Amino acid sequence: MTDLNEPQRIAVAHESGPLLIFAGAGSGKTRTITYRIANLLATHRIAPYRILAVTFTNKAAQEMRHRLTSIVGEEIGRDLWIGTFHGTCAKLLRRHYEAAGLTSSFIIYDDADQKAVVNRLLRDLGLDDKQYAPKYVLSLIGAAKRDGIDPSETPLGDGFDRNLVKLGEEYQAVLKRSNAVDFDDLLLRVLRIVEDPDGPAGRELRRKFDHVMVDEFQDTNMVQYRIVRALSASTRNLCVVGDDDQSIYRWRGADVRIIRGFRTDFPETRIVKLEQNYRSTANIVSAALGVIARTSYREPKELWTAEPAGEPVVVRAVNDERAEASFVASTIQRSRQNGADPRSQAIFYRIHAQSRVLEEALRGAAIPYQIIGGMKFFERAEVKDMLSYLRLIENPQSDTDLMRVINVPARGIGGKTVSRLLDLAAENTNSLIVALEMALADSQFSGSANKKLKSFFDLLNDLRVAKESLTPAELLERILEQTGYRSLLEKDDTAESDARLENLAELVGSLREYEAEAPDTGEALTLAGYLERVALVAAVDTMEDAPAVSLMTVHSAKGLEFDQVWLTGMEEETFPYRGLDGEDPEELDEERRLAYVAITRARKQLFITHAGARFLFGRTKYLSPSRFLDDLPPEAVRREGEVTPRQSYLGGSSWGGASRGSSGRASPAWRSGYTPGGRNPGWDQTSQASAGGRVAQASLQLEPGERFVEREEGSDEAHVDADFDVSDGREPIVVRPGQKVRHKKFGRGIVERVESGTTPTVVARFPGYGPKRIVAEFLEFE
DNA sequence: TACAAGCGCCTTTTT
DNA sequence: GGCGCTTGTA
Numbered sequence A: 001m002t003d004l005n006e007p008q009r010i011a012v013a014h015e016s017g018p019l020l021i022f023a024g025a026g027s028g029k030t031r032t033i034t035y036r037i038a039n040l041l042a043t044h045r046i047a048p049y050r051i052l053a054v055t056f057t058n059k060a061a062q063e064m065r066h067r068l069t070s071i072v073g074e075e076i077g078r079d080l081w082i083g084t085f086h087g088t089c090a091k092l093l094r095r096h097y098e099a100a101g102l103t104s105s106f107i108i109y110d111d112a113d114q115k116a117v118v119n120r121l122l123r124d125l126g127l128d129d130k131q132y133a134p135k136y137v138l139s140l141i142g143a144a145k146r147d148g149i150d151p152s153e154t155p156l157g158d159g160f161d162r163n164l165v166k167l168g169e170e171y172q173a174v175l176k177r178s179n180a181v182d183f184d185d186l187l188l189r190v191l192r193i194v195e196d197p198d199g200p201a202g203r204e205l206r207r208k209f210d211h212v213m214v215d216e217f218q219d220t221n222m223v224q225y226r227i228v229r230a231l232s233a234s235t236r237n238l239c240v241v242g243d244d245d246q247s248i249y250r251w252r253g254a255d256v257r258i259i260r261g262f263r264t265d266f267p268e269t270r271i272v273k274l275e276q277n278y279r280s281t282a283n284i285v286s287a288a289l290g291v292i293a294r295t296s297y298r299e300p301k302e303l304w305t306a307e308p309a310g311e312p313v314v315v316r317a318v319n320d321e322r323a324e325a326s327f328v329a330s331t332i333q334r335s336r337q338n339g340a341d342p343r344s345q346a347i348f349y350r351i352h353a354q355s356r357v358l359e360e361a362l363r364g365a366a367i368p369y370q371i372i373g374g375m376k377f378f379e380r381a382e383v384k385d386m387l388s389y390l391r392l393i394e395n396p397q398s399d400t401d402l403m404r405v406i407n408v409p410a411r412g413i414g415g416k417t418v419s420r421l422l423d424l425a426a427e428n429t430n431s432l433i434v435a436l437e438m439a440l441a442d443s444q445f446s447g448s449a450n451k452k453l454k455s456f457f458d459l460l461n462d463l464r465v466a467k468e469s470l471t472p473a474e475l476l477e478r479i480l481e482q483t484g485y486r487s488l489l490e491k492d493d494t495a496e497s498d499a500r501l502e503n504l505a506e507l508v509g510s511l512r513e514y515e516a517e518a519p520d521t522g523e524a525l526t527l528a529g530y531l532e533r534v535a536l537v538a539a540v541d542t543m544e545d546a547p548a549v550s551l552m553t554v555h556s557a558k559g560l561e562f563d564q565v566w567l568t569g570m571e572e573e574t575f576p577y578r579g580l581d582g583e584d585p586e587e588l589d590e591e592r593r594l595a596y597v598a599i600t601r602a603r604k605q606l607f608i609t610h611a612g613a614r615f616l617f618g619r620t621k622y623l624s625p626s627r628f629l630d631d632l633p634p635e636a637v638r639r640e641g642e643v644t645p646r647q648s649y650l651g652g653s654s655w656g657g658a659s660r661g662s663s664g665r666a667s668p669a670w671r672s673g674y675t676p677g678g679r680n681p682g683w684d685q686t687s688q689a690s691a692g693g694r695v696a697q698a699s700l701q702l703e704p705g706e707r708f709v710e711r712e713e714g715s716d717e718a719h720v721d722a723d724f725d726v727s728d729g730r731e732p733i734v735v736r737p738g739q740k741v742r743h744k745k746f747g748r749g750i751v752e753r754v755e756s757g758t759t760p761t762v763v764a765r766f767p768g769y770g771p772k773r774i775v776a777e778f779l780e781f782e
Numbered sequence B: 001t002a003c004a005a006g007c008g009c010c011t012t013t014t015t
Numbered sequence C: 001g002g003c004g005c006t007t008g009t010a
Helices: A006-013 A029-042 A058-072 A074-079 A085-095 A111-125 A134-146 A162-177 A183-195 A200-206 A222-231 A256-260 A282-292 A321-337 A352-364 A381-394 A399-405 A415-427 A432-441 A447-469 A472-482 A485-491 A495-521 A527-535 A585-599 A669-673 A681-692
Strands: A019-023 A051-055 A081-084 A107-109 A180-182 A211-214 A238-242 A270-274 A313-318 A345-349 A369-371 A549-553 A562-567 A602-611 A613-616 A619-622 A637-640 A724-727 A732-735 A740-743 A747-755 A761-766 A770-775 A779-781
Touching: A006 A029, A006 A270, A019 A029, A029 A051, A029 A058, A029 A211, A029 A238, A051 A058, A051 A085, A058 A074, A058 A081, A081 A085, A085 A183, A085 A222, A085 A527, A107 A111, A107 A527, A111 A134, A111 A162, A111 A180, A111 A399, A111 A415, A134 A162, A134 A183, A134 A222, A162 A180, A180 A183, A183 A200, A183 A222, A200 A222, A211 A222, A222 A238, A282 A313, A282 A585, A282 A602, A313 A321, A321 A345, A321 A352, A321 A562, A321 A602, A321 A613, A345 A352, A352 A369, A352 A549, A381 A399, A381 A447, A381 A472, A381 A485, A381 A495, A381 A527, A399 A432, A415 A432, A415 A447, A432 A447, A447 A472, A472 A485, A472 A495, A472 A527, A485 A495, A495 A527, A562 A585
Parallel strands: A019 A238, A019 A270, A051 A081, A051 A211, A107 A180, A211 A238, A313 A602, A313 A637, A345 A549, A345 A562, A369 A549, A562 A602
Antiparallel strands: A613 A619, A724 A732, A740 A747, A740 A779, A747 A761, A761 A770
């Protein structure tokens, strides 16, 4: 511990009472917490199972446990309580399910499950899903729960809309019947238990831990805070670590005022500030400080570094997202040739939708990469089907899961039958499985429907019996066989079914992995344990230690660090992202903090790119550089490239605006602080055009529905090279041999021949299918 | 009842 | 661009 600086040493040694650590980016926070726990164990002889450390992701938890294990040994490391808020609460709830009105086999509903519940309620209650959009309903329910309010007890929506109140109540009722909890319930249930002065479970929990520690405390919400406060009420040994500058989850209910107000709740708290950054070069630190300095309120603190200036931060202007991607790919390529480790390279973007073009460029340059988050493995249909079977076997009352698989694979139970079953369940407020059992008992359905339902019911029972004697992975294999799911895919010998089979194999693999790993954390090997783990994985948890560049959103990057970082899409509207009500100054502050987080991830080199135009969500938008770029200190930065004028003629911010060619679109209000006239000539044009909202030049004006042919890479002359112009008068498409295309069924292919005629047709070759003649409009051109 | 195609919708960040 | 739902047809 001799390598610690003074504030770090104080934080480690502080052994009782509340402690608030403001830990700046790169200030050795993880090391400090780890040593602190090791110190509690070794010097103060605290029992490991009486220490709770809450981390932000499972990955962080894993790393912390790993580090501690290497210091204090495996046996002690295993007994420590280290996990995320949700993971920890799930674990506590597994022990005290009765106090929460659940059975031991309760399951966790994710967003998709929640949505399914609301949709079913809208159907049952005969409500309009436009007026009561599931997303909106769920956001109200979630907001209430994060305020500690259970919608089944306290009416939702300020007592105005009866239907909303009803939806809130019924939603909770369905979850209860399903023996399920959603993410917010997980926390709320534990809060109720731990704040209950009389219940035995609450009394037990309040005595359970000698020390409670919370990392990333700036991103906790009120319920989470109340939980840890209650858990540490008797000892007041609550140590919280965070950085208000890195608070980026306000939209999820996190409240930065909690960390700022901590000393009010705990007046005797000791405050430690870790302000020396050990991670980044001086140039990167000063770039970060430049951006964060303009936030409206910050806890006073001074991040500094003793590191040398290092390379300047490169700010690169490019024409569009393709040029951006090829810049990123080529600079990565170059550093790879200079021996850079791809593990320590990362590309960040504000939203997932930006990743596709980057991926393509990397693939084209043969650079190995991994994507963190985005379309997740566990969201694929076949994987969800199997998880539904597993969950249904664990917890037959889960209606959402029963609905999902009752006719998967197709077993002749159609919409009419299901609808009738739903009605039967609703009449007696039963879960579907109970309704089904009752209906079978007194033959409510006609001969054939009855038979099919019976065989489905029997199938589930068989599988439940099988569960007792099989490991989770074996059980999944059994499901794949017995439901006929696998043989169906095998029969359908297409590229798509092959991919699905592969995914299922991977799912079996993931179960096996669980079986192998569960003992490490002292976990009992159960199906419920696996399902819980699946429900609570975060995007970054899937990050592998492979020799590959990582691509992720800035949110996912929190807590990570890389030698080289490419921060893409630094334009107005992209970053800061133009939200639905983009005028909220608090939201702009949060975007600023998000940019700060992004910049401070870089150790040695930071490349920032911004494009003059970006094709996103099916539209080209013309964009000016992000205001955050104006806040970078010039001496730390090297500006490169420019946006060529052609790209900036259209001007104007254009969520659909530019294609109308109108000048009437006002700049968003929060843009008014932006001053045109930057240092780079390329910017001037863009920002002036944008600020003035000039009328688009006539020759480039587009009618609605029209768009230009996508350029071939590095060429403006696709028109000239074209062998054939497939055009329906509204959307010109250019096709020529060698062009890559995609078909819904055949997948990716290459055009061999183009045929003219009344309907434009091409002959394309698809791997695995051979050549096919296809009407052009059924193809996607890449 | 099952499947395929078409249409209309939305489009941040995630435990 | 992509998805989920609805519609139309075998």
